[in-house]
Amino acid sequence: xxxxxxxxxxxxxxxxxxxxxxxxxxxxxxxxxxxxxxxxxxxxxxxxxxxxxxxxxxxxxxxxxxxxxxxxxxxxxxxxxxxxxxxxxxxxxxxxxxxxxxxxxxxxxxxxxxxxxxxxxxxx
Numbered sequence: 001x002x003x004x005x006x007x008x009x010x011x012x013x014x015x016x017x018x019x020x021x022x023x024x025x026x027x028x029x030x031x032x033x034x035x036x037x038x039x040x041x042x043x044x045x046x047x048x049x050x051x052x053x054x055x056x057x058x059x060x061x062x063x064x065x066x067x068x069x070x071x072x073x074x075x076x077x078x079x080x081x082x083x084x085x086x087x088x089x090x091x092x093x094x095x096x097x098x099x100x101x102x103x104x105x106x107x108x109x110x111x112x113x114x115x116x117x118x119x120x121x122x123x124x
Contacts, residue, residue, distance in 0.1 A: 049093035060123035
């Protein structure tokens with residue numbers, strides 16, 4: 001199974017290659033940081049749970065795209081979110097971003113991320 005950090009990099013590389021003019025940024029909290037770096041990064045956010053990748057490209061009714069990268073699906077076979085405080089916090093943030101006019105989603109494989117990004121970029 002691919003590490004989350006490797007998947008994160010693959011997705012960013014894809015965006016650069018396929019959509020070179022699109023502005024995007026990543027949250028370093030998904031990367032291996034020292035405890036000191038993690039504390040500093042946490043202090044620079046309004047709250048926890050922000051997605052890993054932010055694409056600043058409005059299309060259709062959406063202001064931008066946010067992706068929370070996972071190495072495996074955060075959902076059970078029945079579609080429910082797995083019980084985990086961190087996942088639940090991230091899920092709540094995705095719901096909040098969606099309610100504010102952004103498209104926000106979990107993604108757990110390169111093909112899944114590519115599908116979400118490509119579908120989003122084709123919205124008229």
